[in-house]
Amino acid sequence: MASNLIFSFISNSFKNVYINHTDKLIITTPSESFANSLCINENHYGKFQNYFKNFIHLFKNGYKFVINDTSEIFDVYYEICGEVGRGLPVSDEDNPLMFFTKFIQEYQIPNNSFEWWVENLDYMNTCPEVFRYLFKYKCTSPTKYNFSIIDSYKNRRIHKKFLNLSGNIKNNSHRYSLFIYLQSHDILKDSYYSFNSIQNTEYDSIHTLENIENVGQSQIHLENNFKLLGIDSKIVETSFCNIITDIWLNKDIRSWPKFIYPDIFRSINSYQPFLFVSINHPNYLYKLKELGFRTFSDFWDEGYDNHEYTIDRVSHLIQVIEYINSKTYHEIQQMYFDMLPILKHNYELSSNMSREIKDIYLNSNLINLTLNK
Amino acid sequence: MIGSSYLKINDTEKLVITPDVGSLLYFFFDFIKSKERLFLLFDEFLHYIHNDYTFVINNSMEGWNFVGHIEESLRINRIDDNPLDWILEYTKSKNIPNNSIQIYTSDLNCKKNTEKYSHIFTPNIYFNGFISPIDDYDNLIDRVFTKKFITLNRRIAMRDYRASLYIFLKLNNILKDSYYSFNSNNALDHYRVIPLESNKLTNESDFYNESREFYKTSFCNIVTETYFDNMYHLWNYDTMFLSEKIFKSINNCQPFIVFARHGYLKKLKELGFKTFDKWWDESYDDEINSRERINKLLLLIKSISLYSIEELNQMYKEMIPILHHNLKLSTHSEQYNGYIRFPRTNNEVDSNIFKQFLNGQ
Numbered sequence: 001m002a003s004n005l006i007f008s009f010i011s012n013s014f015k016n017v018y019i020n021h022t023d024k025l026i027i028t029t030p031s032e033s034f035a036n037s038l039c040i041n042e043n044h045y046g047k048f049q050n051y052f053k054n055f056i057h058l059f060k061n062g063y064k065f066v067i068n069d070t071s072e073i074f075d076v077y078y079e080i081c082g083e084v085g086r087g088l089p090v091s092d093e094d095n096p097l098m099f100f101t102k103f104i105q106e107y108q109i110p111n112n113s114f115e116w117w118v119e120n121l122d123y124m125n126t127c128p129e130v131f132r133y134l135f136k137y138k139c140t141s142p143t144k145y146n147f148s149i150i151d152s153y154k155n156r157r158i159h160k161k162f163l164n165l166s167g168n169i170k171n172n173s174h175r176y177s178l179f180i181y182l183q184s185h186d187i188l189k190d191s192y193y194s195f196n197s198i199q200n201t202e203y204d205s206i207h208t209l210e211n212i213e214n215v216g217q218s219q220i221h222l223e224n225n226f227k228l229l230g231i232d233s234k235i236v237e238t239s240f241c242n243i244i245t246d247i248w249l250n251k252d253i254r255s256w257p258k259f260i261y262p263d264i265f266r267s268i269n270s271y272q273p274f275l276f277v278s279i280n281h282p283n284y285l286y287k288l289k290e291l292g293f294r295t296f297s298d299f300w301d302e303g304y305d306n307h308e309y310t311i312d313r314v315s316h317l318i319q320v321i322e323y324i325n326s327k328t329y330h331e332i333q334q335m336y337f338d339m340l341p342i343l344k345h346n347y348e349l350s351s352n353m354s355r356e357i358k359d360i361y362l363n364s365n366l367i368n369l370t371l372n373k
Numbered sequence: 374m375i376g377s378s379y380l381k382i383n384d385t386e387k388l389v390i391t392p393d394v395g396s397l398l399y400f401f402f403d404f405i406k407s408k409e410r411l412f413l414l415f416d417e418f419l420h421y422i423h424n425d426y427t428f429v430i431n432n433s434m435e436g437w438n439f440v441g442h443i444e445e446s447l448r449i450n451r452i453d454d455n456p457l458d459w460i461l462e463y464t465k466s467k468n469i470p471n472n473s474i475q476i477y478t479s480d481l482n483c484k485k486n487t488e489k490y491s492h493i494f495t496p497n498i499y500f501n502g503f504i505s506p507i508d509d510y511d512n513l514i515d516r517v518f519t520k521k522f523i524t525l526n527r528r529i530a531m532r533d534y535r536a537s538l539y540i541f542l543k544l545n546n547i548l549k550d551s552y553y554s555f556n557s558n559n560a561l562d563h564y565r566v567i568p569l570e571s572n573k574l575t576n577e578s579d580f581y582n583e584s585r586e587f588y589k590t591s592f593c594n595i596v597t598e599t600y601f602d603n604m605y606h607l608w609n610y611d612t613m614f615l616s617e618k619i620f621k622s623i624n625n626c627q628p629f630i631v632f633a634r635h636g637y638l639k640k641l642k643e644l645g646f647k648t649f650d651k652w653w654d655e656s657y658d659d660e661i662n663s664r665e666r667i668n669k670l671l672l673l674i675k676s677i678s679l680y681s682i683e684e685l686n687q688m689y690k691e692m693i694p695i696l697h698h699n700l701k702l703s704t705h706s707e708q709y710n711g712y713i714r715f716p717r718t719n720n721e722v723d724s725n726i727f728k729q730f731l732n733g734q
Contacts (some may be wrong), residue, residue: 170604173533173561180537181544183664184671195664202603202610205664280563309565311555315540 018364019058025360026055027066048099049106059109070119070140097131119259121287139291140357141262142269142350153271153340156237158333161325162191163239163272165209165263167198168247174279174314175245181318187325191243192235209235236270240332241324243317244276246284260287268293268350271343273336277317279310292349294342299335300324375404378727380418381718388716389421390429390477391727397432397439397476398446401456404730408459414726415463415474422467428474433499433715436479436599436614440487445608457490481613481640481712498644499715500617501703503581504624509589510700513626513693516589518682522551522674523587523627524595525618529556529564531605534632534667535597536564541671547678551595552587581617588625592685593677596622598633602663613640623703626696628652628689630677632670635661644709645702647695652688653677 018027055065100114117138120126127135166172166179179195182188195207209232236242246261261284267274273296278284285295285305295302300323304316327335374395381390394400405411418428432439440457447455464471475495480486483494509516524542526535539555542548555567569583588594596618603610613634619641622629628649631637638648638658648655653676657669680688707714 169533173529173536176533177537177540180534180664180667180671181540184541184668184675201605202607203663204602205662310563311536311539311565315543318540318544 017367018361019063019367020360020364022363023360024058024061024063025066025364026058026063027360027364028068045099045102048096049103052103053107056107056109059107059113062110064112065114067114067116068138068140070117070138097134100134121259121290138357139260139353141260142265143354143357153343156271156336158238158240158329158336160190160192160239161327161329161332162187162193162241162243162321163235164188164191164193164243166193166195166245168200169196169203170201171248172245172279173248174277174310175247178243178245178277178314178318182321185322187321190325192239233270236266236272240273240336242267242272242274243321244274246276246278246280248279260284260291264288265350268343268346271340271347273299273339273343275304275317275320277304277310277313282306282308282313293346296339296342299339374399375727375731378724378731379721380724380727381716382720382722383716383718384720386716387424387426388429388718389418389426389722390716390718391431393431393434395432395434397430397435397437397443400430400432401443402446405456408454408456408462410726410730411456411459412463414724414730415467417724417726419467419469422469422473427472429495430474430476433477433479433497436481436612436616438480438486438609438612439476439478439483439494440490441608441610442606457493460493461490477715479614479616481615482611486611495713497713497715498615498709500615501620501624502715502717503617504620506700506704507585507588507625510626510697513696514690516686516689518590518592518686518689520550520552520591521678521680521682521685522547522553522593522595523591524551524553524597525569525583525621526553526555526597527557528560530560532597532599532601533604534601534663537667538595538597538632538671538674539567541674545675545678547674550678552591581621585625588621588627592628592682592689594622594625594627594629595674596629596631596633598631598637600634601632601667602634604663613637615641620703623699626693626700628692628696630670630673631658632667635659635663635666644712645706646699649692649695652692 016029018029019025020027052065055063059065103109104111104113111133114134115136116134117136117140119138119140121137123135123137124132162182164179164182166175169176169179179193182191182193192209193207194209196203196205197208199206244261244263244267246263261276261278264274264276264284266272276284282305285302288295300320301316302320304313304320307313307316324332375392377392379392381392382388383390394404401411405414415422415428418426422428443455443457447453460474460476461471464473472492474493476493477495477497477499479497479499481496483496484491487494522542524538526532526539529535535555539548539553542551542553552569553567554569556564557566557568559566569587598618599614599616600609600612613636619629619631623646630653635658638655641648653673654669657666657673660666660669677685702709
């Protein structure tokens, strides 16, 4: 089965690429997972070869070809070599990743002529050593949220203590339980919140963000080829802390615990502190710190993130929420101002991450390739 | 899974009853497999049907919306042939009464939910027979409580209301006043496994066998029924399923608060049972909106938790007539206002066809 693997980009995904002469990059659009779009065909290396022969002169002049596969969370190597969910092993000869090595040797181009950008923090551990040279971690999630409100932070006036978006409740028992608790303890009155607003279930209760008609969290704006998921800026400008809950995904997707949940950047990019609880995995805040971000342990107990079991993380998180809720709005306002150095640091780090990626594209020319079928 | 080739016979009510088939999907698609094989089974018992017996496919362990469930499965698997139609075809081809083959279910709303197949579905009260009456029913007044609540939550998957309940009890410091289990079958391994204390009920076979002392020494049973809302399984709408959970409360002479579909208490009353609105607000049962219903339930639990053990002991004494009434109805009645109790049977007959199918033929 595996002998017929080929990248679908030969005929589809890689039709449009950007060329950045400053950074000497040929880069694909940040599209949905390329690995996920593997298809079955014959003469696979032949097509690979025909496609990349277009760039030989650039490779020889130090250009790199970048597959920007950062918009999905999957474990690229596992998807390619495990054939997406079927878990079938692939021999070295049939492994599409070997094509890169073969191509480099055959055309005598530099060893670093290809880069495959992934957003999997753990790619170094999941990918066999022989292929690791190909993959690079890039955190592009910050680019998915873009707010034009950053100058407002100095004068921000808090009217609600929390922002709690629970649009997708199905399979997310941590999110549901947390919401139900906030409801039963009258904390919602001090919150902006949504509940089941994406309505992917027949559940009989829906609450959309107040006064936010048609600007729910699921709305997607497209700008410069980046997805920006936005909510009304007034919501983030006037609420103190974003309570973020990730969504459940199949645990068999091995890279999942190694992915920074993008909604965290909704907070970071809007100068908002956040609480975060994952349904499947602890120690997300630790991962964020590894990336250089700062969190809020000077202001509240972040031990909630360390518990092994979901139920313990949610319970502990609720205690933190109750602690914050016990503060007056005056105290919260002061706490917010005290946090500004952290929020500023995080924002700038996130912006730099975004800028690096965005600049590459903004300084590039879009090339449409006529491909040999 | 079907575990036996023996069918039960009730000569008084003239019934031939299969072993519980577990799931109709399993029964039709994995065990029977084809119309021809189903007809072979019916043929084996056709002489009973000719003698006015009813052939019962027993699926009383479940309260699903079976028509919805089967149709969903047919759609997903792109199968046109609905096995419920095979039954209609058989009765027609043999010129026997169209209700001479019945599917017994615990969905008390099945007559409404099964549409054109409603004449082959029979709702019945099933689980009351699984739990024997508590042995201190003549001496309930002597009960002394050490806990305020008992709540058993073996499964968490697709039952988010149970996770919510656990967190609520924990953070409101009510767990210390409760016997409880949570995720004890470990279907969700990212949740902690919490078996009922001193009673490692992690085995499916221990389903009905926790120590009766837990019931005798706790005041109120927080029953978390199998179905609370429609968040999962879109096909499973408008069912009314009385599982073993409510009868653990009734047959152990405990008052109950029930996480279930709205109208559950109303249905219990319709069956003849009495509930506890004299002592607390049961308006949660009227709340159609599930988010509001769970909120009312949690606040009710909190309000009861504020009573002292002594006050609850006193309240319990006042409830004893109702508890006796419910126990008697559960364990002695054969009829529940139009709904039948699952028939008692004495005789068995070994089915050659069942045996063949069980042997993989």
